[in-house]
Amino acid sequence: MTVHSTSPQFKQNAAQALNDSQLQKALGNVKQGFIDKRQMAADKLPEFEALRDSARDIKNHTLQHLDLYLESYEAKVKASGGHVHFARDAQEARDIILSICREVDAKTVTKGKSMISEEIGINHHLEENGITPVETDLGEYIIQLRNELPSHIIAPAVHLNATQVEEDFRRVHTHLDAKRDLSEPVQLLTEARAVLRERFLAADVGITGANFLVAETGTSIIVTNEGNGDLTQILPKTHIVLASIEKLVPTLEDVSQLLRVLARSATGQELSVYTTFSTGPRRSQDADGPDNYHVVILDNGRSSMLGTAFEEMLRCIRCGACMNHCPVYHAVGGHAYGWVYPGPMGAVLTPSLIGVDKAGHLPNASTFCGRCESVCPVRIPLPKLMRHWREREFERHLTPATVRSGLQLWGFFAKRPALYRTATRIAMGALALAGRQRGRFSWLPMAKGWTKYRDFPAPQGETFQQRWKRERKGQAA
Amino acid sequence: MSARDDVFANIRRSLGVNGKETIRKQMVADRLERSPRGVIPQRGQVSGEERLALFKTMVEVSLATVTEVASPAEVPQSIALFLRNHNLPATLRMGDDPRLGAMPWSETTLDIAHGPSEGRDLNAVSHAFGAIAESGTLAMVSGHENPSTLNFLPDNHIIVVSAKDIASDYESVWNRVRFAFGKGSMPRTVNWITGPSRSGDIEQTLLLGAHGPRRLHVVVVRE
Numbered sequence: 001m002t003v004h005s006t007s008p009q010f011k012q013n014a015a016q017a018l019n020d021s022q023l024q025k026a027l028g029n030v031k032q033g034f035i036d037k038r039q040m041a042a043d044k045l046p047e048f049e050a051l052r053d054s055a056r057d058i059k060n061h062t063l064q065h066l067d068l069y070l071e072s073y074e075a076k077v078k079a080s081g082g083h084v085h086f087a088r089d090a091q092e093a094r095d096i097i098l099s100i101c102r103e104v105d106a107k108t109v110t111k112g113k114s115m116i117s118e119e120i121g122i123n124h125h126l127e128e129n130g131i132t133p134v135e136t137d138l139g140e141y142i143i144q145l146r147n148e149l150p151s152h153i154i155a156p157a158v159h160l161n162a163t164q165v166e167e168d169f170r171r172v173h174t175h176l177d178a179k180r181d182l183s184e185p186v187q188l189l190t191e192a193r194a195v196l197r198e199r200f201l202a203a204d205v206g207i208t209g210a211n212f213l214v215a216e217t218g219t220s221i222i223v224t225n226e227g228n229g230d231l232t233q234i235l236p237k238t239h240i241v242l243a244s245i246e247k248l249v250p251t252l253e254d255v256s257q258l259l260r261v262l263a264r265s266a267t268g269q270e271l272s273v274y275t276t277f278s279t280g281p282r283r284s285q286d287a288d289g290p291d292n293y294h295v296v297i298l299d300n301g302r303s304s305m306l307g308t309a310f311e312e313m314l315r316c317i318r319c320g321a322c323m324n325h326c327p328v329y330h331a332v333g334g335h336a337y338g339w340v341y342p343g344p345m346g347a348v349l350t351p352s353l354i355g356v357d358k359a360g361h362l363p364n365a366s367t368f369c370g371r372c373e374s375v376c377p378v379r380i381p382l383p384k385l386m387r388h389w390r391e392r393e394f395e396r397h398l399t400p401a402t403v404r405s406g407l408q409l410w411g412f413f414a415k416r417p418a419l420y421r422t423a424t425r426i427a428m429g430a431l432a433l434a435g436r437q438r439g440r441f442s443w444l445p446m447a448k449g450w451t452k453y454r455d456f457p458a459p460q461g462e463t464f465q466q467r468w469k470r471e472r473k474g475q476a477a
Numbered sequence: 478m479s480a481r482d483d484v485f486a487n488i489r490r491s492l493g494v495n496g497k498e499t500i501r502k503q504m505v506a507d508r509l510e511r512s513p514r515g516v517i518p519q520r521g522q523v524s525g526e527e528r529l530a531l532f533k534t535m536v537e538v539s540l541a542t543v544t545e546v547a548s549p550a551e552v553p554q555s556i557a558l559f560l561r562n563h564n565l566p567a568t569l570r571m572g573d574d575p576r577l578g579a580m581p582w583s584e585t586t587l588d589i590a591h592g593p594s595e596g597r598d599l600n601a602v603s604h605a606f607g608a609i610a611e612s613g614t615l616a617m618v619s620g621h622e623n624p625s626t627l628n629f630l631p632d633n634h635i636i637v638v639s640a641k642d643i644a645s646d647y648e649s650v651w652n653r654v655r656f657a658f659g660k661g662s663m664p665r666t667v668n669w670i671t672g673p674s675r676s677g678d679i680e681q682t683l684l685l686g687a688h689g690p691r692r693l694h695v696v697v698v699r700e
Contacts (some may be wrong), residue, residue, distance in 0.1 A: 029681040047518045054515040061508075067488045067496050068505040076661065086481040138687060139678035155678060162680050185679040193688060200688075201596050216509050217663045227674040227689025230629045234666070235596075245484065250505070251512040252654075256647040260518070267677070270538065270612045274689065275669040283665050287572060287624035288593040299484045306491035 005354055007338035010361035017332040026159050027333050030152075034324035037268025038375065048264065055261050056379045058254045059315035063306060069215040069248045070297070076218025080280030082293035090120035093298045097122055097207065097240060100294055101131055104238050106204035112222060112229030113137035114209025115153055115318060116242050116298055118340045119353070122207070133207075134199045136228040138192055145172050151334030151342065154266050154320040159333045162188065196228070206232035206290070210243035211317070212258065213295075216251040219279045220295060223262065223272045230276055239278070239290035244298045246314040252277075258317060261377035266319040301353045309388050313348050315378040322372035322382055328365050337362055344372035348385040356389055360398050363389035424463045432461035509661075514648050521611030521645035528610045529697065532643050535613025539672030540685065541693035548700050549580050556602060556635055557585040559694055565633060570594055570601040574622035577604050577637065593624035594631060601631040605638040606657075607650045612671055615695065616650050619666035628668050634690035636670070640699045 006013060017023055042048045062069055074084045087093035093116075101109060109126060111117060111133055123133040123144070135144040139156035143149070145168045150156030157165070166182045169191055182188055208229050210220040220241045222229040233239045249255050263269040282289035305311055323329040323343025334342030339359065341349050347362035356363075363386035372382040393399055394407070413420040435441055435458025442455050450456055462470075478486070489496055523531060536543040546555050560567060570590040571577050582589055594601060606618040615636050619625045628634060644650050647669075658664055674689030685691055 026680070033677075033681045045518055045520070047516050050516045051518075058515070064492065065501055065505050067485055067492070067494065068502060070485070070488070071496075072505070072509060080663075086479075086484045088480045088483055092480055136688065137678070138676045142678070155681065157678050158681065160679075165679055185682050186684050188679055189676060189684045189687060193686065196688065197596060216512060217661055219663055225674070226676050226687035227629045228687065230625070230668070231688055234625050234629070245488070250508045252651045253512045253514050253648055256651070257515040259647070269671075270535065271614055271669070271671045273539070273670065273672050273674060275614075275671075277663060277667040277669075279663040279665060281665070285620050286665055287621040288626045289619060289665055297484070299487065303484060303487035303491055306488060307493060308491075 005339040005350075005358055007350060007354065007359040007362060010336060010338055010365060013336035013338055014332045014365070017336045022161060022164065023159050023333050026161050027330055030155075030158055030324060031330050034268070034321075038265055038321060038324070039268075041264040041268040041270065045260075045264065048261070051257060051260050052377050052379055054257045055317075055377055056315060058249060058257055059317075059378050062248050062250060062254075063246065063311060063314055066245065066248060066306065069250055070245065073213055073215040073218055073248060076215070077280065077293075077295055078218075080218050080293075081283075082218065082280045082295060085294065085296045087296055087298045087300075089300050090298075093120045093242070093296055093300075094122055094125040096296050097242070098125060098129055098131075100238065100240055100292075101126065101205050104204055104292070106131055106238070108132045108134060108199065108203050109205045109207055110134050110136050110200055110203040110232045110236065111140070112206070112208035112224065112232040113140050113156070114207065114242050115150070115340060116209055116244055117207060118150060119300065120242075120298065122242070134196070134203065136196050136200065136226075136232055137224070138189065138226060138228075141192060141196065142168060145169075149335065149340060152320060152323060153318050153341065153343075153345075159335065200231045200235050203232075203236045205238045205240060206234075206236040207240045207242060208233050210241050210247050210295075211262070212249050212255045213243055213247045214250075214252060214255055214277075215248055217279055219252075219277045221255060221278075222276050223259070223274070224276075225267070225269075225273045227274050230274055233276075233278060234289050237290055238292040238294070239281075241278070241293075241295040242298070243295060244300065245302050246316075262317055262319055265321040265375065265377040305352050310348065310352050310385060312380050313345070313352065313385060315380055316345055316349070317378060318345075319377055321375040321377065325371040325375050327367055327369060327371075332365075337365075344382040344386070345380070348380075348382055348389065351389050356393050356396065357398055360389070360393045363387075363393075421463070421465060425466070428459045428463050429461055432459045434458070512651075517646050517648060518611060521609070523610070523645070528643060528645060529640055532608060532610040532613060533697070535610065536672075536695050537613070539613045539693075540675070541613070541672045541695055543695040543697065545697045545699060549576065549698055552577075552580050552637055552696055552698060553582045553585045553587065555696055557587055559635065560587075560600060560633075563633070563692070566599055568598070568600055569635075570598045570627060570631065572603065572621055572623045572627065574604040576639075577602065594626040596626075596630045598627075598631045600633045600635070601627040602635040602637060603627050605636050605642065606667075607642040607644055607653055608638045609645075609647055609650060609669075610643055611646050614647075614669045614671045617668040617670060618654075618664045619668075620664065625666050625668065628670060629674075629689045631690055632686070633692045633694070634673075635694045635696060637696045637698060640697050643697070
């Protein structure tokens with residue numbers, strides 16, 4: 001197990017989220033911003049769809065040859081003077097990072113944004129061992145002050161409003177004038193810049209994630225807009241890259257294909273502001289950069305996804321487009337998902353990493369509208385994979401008894417069309433009769449889950465099949 | 478079994494391979510050797526004045542500013558003018574890039590400092606290794622000539638690029654990197670820079686000057 005999960009309580013989390021007015025206000029920003037920006041960026045590039053195919057194919061090819069590309073990558077990192085560490089699980093990754101930090105007697109560690117560092121819960125582990133981790137991405141910094149998990153994989157503080165950030169800054173930055181004006185977002189940014197600049201310059205170790213690892217050259221790549229990842233990795237004496245096995249790509253050409261779809265899908269930018277390719281530690285001709293360069297490569301359940309239906313999930317490049325376009329995410333935000341990865345990609349990945357017994361609610365929290373798949377830059381069939389999880393959950397008898405017997409009852413009728421037609425005709429007729437006065441029901445037997453929140457509209461007396469038949473006849477005549 | 482061996486064994490078990498298959502190894506070696514190009518957008522596939530114009534447009538799309546000078550000798554005056562126009566102090570830090578070193582800085586009143594930044598500089602200038610017209614991106618290579626800290630710590634970053642080094646696409650820049658550093662090798666750091674630092678982390682509002690430079694100014698040298 002890695003960081004604590006509240007995924008099993010998804011339903012309670014979602015209900016809470018729906019009643020949280022601050023959260024609902026903040027979520028409005030997701031619906032407005034991301035979707036239009038992505039569409040505009042895609043429209044401006046005629047080759048965008050072809051690039052998505054190319055990105056998918058590169059990832060598939062790499063996954064099929066992952067052992068060999070990993071070997072090549074490892075050899076190249078070593079040749080450039082870096083160190084590669086493999087970690088089977090979160091505990092091993094935490095131990096490796098802690099021991100590197102101890103070797104250099106680290107007091108503070110700056111961190112670039114890394115979802116894997118959330119996955120392994122490294123901040124907590126460092127703190128427990130007397131080392132202070134400092135998140136430097138503005139969004140991550142804010143949620144660190146609040147002791148929260150990110151609610152979005154590229155916009156970690158998207159669930160917050162500026163007034164909440166102001167409160168946190170006033171609470172924590174007590175060395176600053178209490179009467180200072182922080183009413184504008186740019187004032188918050190300027191304050192964070194000044195506070196974090198000192199932390200950057202004082203840090204002993206910098207930990208970043210990696211968007212990609214290049215087998216051809218032993219290069220790790222980070223993509224940021226703020227420049228925080230770069231200050232994290234060039235200023236301290238030691239740079240630790242934390243990556244998972246599926247970040248591999250073969251060549252610089254391949255990563256250039258993926259970079260063309262990443263920023264467009266994420267923020268609608270042509271390219272993020274800083275794309276940084278790092279290979280090994282500082283060299284004799286360098287004037288700056290870290291003396292030590294370590295890469296920690298985490299498996300944590302991923303290798304077991306290879307060769308299964310869920311292998312496709314390992315193509316994910318963490319752009320966040322699926323959650324930006326998800327009606328369920330829009331309604332409840334990221335925290336309701338209860339673990340590190342929210343939205344559709346989280347609904348597929350989380351059960352793989354922490355177990356479908358704990359995260360079974362997540363693949364059920366989908367309307368199957370298909371928007372996530374339609375925008376995924378590497379064309380992951382997210383709805384299909386969520387359906388796979390639902391099937392597995394059913395097979396493993398993890399679904400509640402009422403749902404199981406309901407599905408079995410429905411299955412009995414669905415397999416007998418004549419009986420199904422008769423039964424639905426009787427049921428619809430009866431409901432139409434009973435509801436003809438008000439036109440809706442505020443209570444129905446066995447439908448409390450629906451009627452608790454909204455009325456059930458009374459049927460008109462005809463079943464869908466009857467109406468279909470009638471209208472088809474009408475057209476033919 | 479070590480963690481490394483275990484991870485490899487699990488990957489191979491899942492893929493149903495042993496890692497010794499000749500065909501797989503050949504495919505991987507071949508791809509690493511040939512590094513095939515994928516889909517290259519038509520947008521950047523222009524040359525001469527057209528490519529320069531595209532580059533300048535895309536630099537502005539990235540919210541940086543760009544100016545052109547006829548020769549390296551005009552760069553110091555152009556930078557001094559830029560600093561003056563923005564009411565910035567006449568200070569400038571740079572590495573020991575010979576192209577920058579050969580420019581007539583003494584013709585200006587700029588107070589020049591050399592070497593990497595320690596985080597207290599307002600202005601710095603770097604010379605780009607190359608640039609990409611497709612996206613208005615500058616490609617920077619680390620080293621004492623152009624220390625990486627200059628790309629991130631100063632408030633105002635000025636990048637000088639030769640017009641002849643502006644490529645159509647990323648792939649062409651990789652070819653030049655391979656020519657300069659050898660196939661399969663890389664400089665310690667390559668920075669692609671596309672615009673000034675920014676953040677959208679507060680209410681998804683775009684704000685410039687997060688942790689890196691608040692301003693990015695590009696000087697294209699035509700000859």
